[in-house]
Amino acid sequence: MAMTVPDSIDVTALKRDFPLLTGATMHGQPVVYLDSASSSQKPTPVLDAMQDLYETTYANVHRGVYELGAKTTDLYEAARASAARFIGAPSPSGIVFTKNVTESFNLLAYSWGRANLSEGDVVVLSTIEHHANLVPWLMLRDERGIELRYLTMAEDFTLDLSRLDELLDGAKLLSVTAMSNVLGTLPPVRQLADAAHATGALVMVDAAQYVPHLPTDVTELGCDFLGFTGHKMLGPTGVGVLWGREELLDAMPPFQGGGEMIRDVRLDGFTPNDVPWKFEAGTPPIAEAIGLGAAIDYLTTIGMDAVRTHEMQLTGYALQTLRDRFGDSITIFGPDDVTDRGGVISFAFDGLHPHDISQVLDQHGVCVRAGHHCAKPLMRVLGVGATARASLYLYNDESDVDALADALDKSAEFFLV
Amino acid sequence: MPGLEDLYREIILDHYRNPRNRGELAVPPAHRVEGFNPLCGDEIVLFVEVDDDGTVRDIKISGQGCSISQSSASMMSSAVKGRTVDEVRDLTRAFKAMMSIHESSLEKDGTEPDDDLNEVPDVKLGDLEALRGVVKFPVRIKCATLAWITLAQGLEETAST
Numbered sequence: 001m002a003m004t005v006p007d008s009i010d011v012t013a014l015k016r017d018f019p020l021l022t023g024a025t026m027h028g029q030p031v032v033y034l035d036s037a038s039s040s041q042k043p044t045p046v047l048d049a050m051q052d053l054y055e056t057t058y059a060n061v062h063r064g065v066y067e068l069g070a071k072t073t074d075l076y077e078a079a080r081a082s083a084a085r086f087i088g089a090p091s092p093s094g095i096v097f098t099k100n101v102t103e104s105f106n107l108l109a110y111s112w113g114r115a116n117l118s119e120g121d122v123v124v125l126s127t128i129e130h131h132a133n134l135v136p137w138l139m140l141r142d143e144r145g146i147e148l149r150y151l152t153m154a155e156d157f158t159l160d161l162s163r164l165d166e167l168l169d170g171a172k173l174l175s176v177t178a179m180s181n182v183l184g185t186l187p188p189v190r191q192l193a194d195a196a197h198a199t200g201a202l203v204m205v206d207a208a209q210y211v212p213h214l215p216t217d218v219t220e221l222g223c224d225f226l227g228f229t230g231h232k233m234l235g236p237t238g239v240g241v242l243w244g245r246e247e248l249l250d251a252m253p254p255f256q257g258g259g260e261m262i263r264d265v266r267l268d269g270f271t272p273n274d275v276p277w278k279f280e281a282g283t284p285p286i287a288e289a290i291g292l293g294a295a296i297d298y299l300t301t302i303g304m305d306a307v308r309t310h311e312m313q314l315t316g317y318a319l320q321t322l323r324d325r326f327g328d329s330i331t332i333f334g335p336d337d338v339t340d341r342g343g344v345i346s347f348a349f350d351g352l353h354p355h356d357i358s359q360v361l362d363q364h365g366v367c368v369r370a371g372h373h374c375a376k377p378l379m380r381v382l383g384v385g386a387t388a389r390a391s392l393y394l395y396n397d398e399s400d401v402d403a404l405a406d407a408l409d410k411s412a413e414f415f416l417v
Numbered sequence: 418m419p420g421l422e423d424l425y426r427e428i429i430l431d432h433y434r435n436p437r438n439r440g441e442l443a444v445p446p447a448h449r450v451e452g453f454n455p456l457c458g459d460e461i462v463l464f465v466e467v468d469d470d471g472t473v474r475d476i477k478i479s480g481q482g483c484s485i486s487q488s489s490a491s492m493m494s495s496a497v498k499g500r501t502v503d504e505v506r507d508l509t510r511a512f513k514a515m516m517s518i519h520e521s522s523l524e525k526d527g528t529e530p531d532d533d534l535n536e537v538p539d540v541k542l543g544d545l546e547a548l549r550g551v552v553k554f555p556v557r558i559k560c561a562t563l564a565w566i567t568l569a570q571g572l573e574e575t576a577s578t
Contacts, residue, residue, distance in 0.1 A: 355483035372458035
């Protein structure tokens with residue numbers, strides 16, 4: 001069905017923006033990069049923005065009276081404004097730069113969690129979450145005695161919502177993924193958020209896999225907090241975002257203490273800075289935030305609708321190709337319909353261990369992730385120790401999928417003699 | 418450049434396809450110990466039964482893992498059965514020494530690593546030698562050593578009870 005519409009992205013032209021994809025080799029073969037759910041490759045405009053900053057403008061932010069300091073501060077704050085526009089946030093003040101989504105969750109659990117949760121309070125999570133949305137809450141449970149409840153996975157790899165109201169009853173927070181990093185599943189965030197708000201709970205969304213791949217609007221999603229990270233969306237490592245509704249962020253105590261996050265410090269106390277700087281202790285990842293801003297500009301130029309359309313088409317092609325070529329030998333863990341999922345394709349193949357598959361694929365230049373994808377509880381639900389996972393992005397095309405299928409054939413040839 | 422055949426020797430694939438000593442033992446008399454590779458999710462459960470005279474009378478393996486971790490565990494089980502705990506410790510040290518990355522072996526990409534086993538007990542590794550190629554694939558070393566680290570932990574626990 002999706003195959004009849006022309007592709008929304010000219011991948012051949014776009015790949016030229018990614019030096020690694022056109023120039024690098026692995027074991028003498030061109031790189032077939034299918035691990036963007038882990039981390040994406042970077043286009044020239046992002047690399048240039050960071051290089052230019054260091055070569056022409058760089059100084060610390062929010063400090064220097066001199067021109068370089070002021071210019072760098074402008075660029076850093078412009079990146080914050082870009083991030084806000086990109087997710088439909090009403091104001092840049094709701095954008096807190098963190099290290100990554102993991103830190104966004106830790107910030108929320110540490111600051112909001114410790115200010116608002118005490119023994120017996122309920123946080124609702126799901127069994128398909130990444131460890132980043134599990135461990136900070138488990139730590140808080142151990143420290144505070146809060147209660148954790150879990151939405152479970154249905155047979156079709158979606159969240160089972162039949163007990164939603166029961167689980168939310170009396171809850172203070174619902175924290176769920178907007179797109180599973182293992183299954184590709186897109187939980188109905190709006191529906192979940194409405195149900196949570198109806199019972200008085202706040203809503204945090206793990207959008208690490210969502211923001212890079214789908215048009216995002218926090219108002220439409222109806223959430224109160226949302227986390228995403230730069231390196232999965234063509235930006236550098238070391239910068240992520242926690243977005244929060246401003247009045248909520250305002251009421252939260254600081255996370256880490258130190259420079260930048262204060263308005264005044266006396267020997268007998270301190271006054272914290274305004275949001276978002278209250279949560280950005282110490283010199284922030286300046287070049288990284290500016291690099292993320294450039295990545296957002298790049299994605300905005302292409303258009304997130306085009307990115308989503310391209311990825312749905314390619315995911316459909318990949319699912320079809322893998323099933324046609326390998327039939328019963330392959331088990332795909334994730335929804336069938338491309339409108340219900342993103343381009344993350346986890347699979348088991350012919351009884352081979354994902355590590356062994358990945359090792360053979362490596363020899364053919366194909367990069368996939370093999371492991372538990374930081375989702376061990378989900379691995380237990382699926383009844384596997386690990387999966388192989390191919391993940392697609394805007395710079396992948398059908399030739400990458402074909403290369404994956406060819407390399408899987410080689411794995412079968414090698415191990416199943 | 419190391420190729421797949423450096424990693425997956427025939428004897429490794431044989432142990433992977435036909436693992437020895439799979440199963441479980443009654444606890445007690447056997448001791449049960451679990452090992453995890455947090456990076457990849459591999460899990461191994463060892464059941465080891467040590468005699469009063471310090472001999473590994475029996476060993477069984479369950480759990481799941483890749484061909485390297487499974488074959489290493491399988492070969493290990495064959496190698497340690499009937500040996501004394503002291504002999505097993507020596508064997509473990511020799512195996513770990515083989516699995517440690519020597520700079521020279523990384524520089525001379527594709528060549529055999531230097532035999533720098535001076536401080537290591539003089540033990541014949543036998544079939545286990547087939548795993549030598551794993552050092553050329555550093556990310557897989559932990560797969561090969563998982564069973565051994567788990568066994569060492571298990572024997573330590575047995576000794577202290």
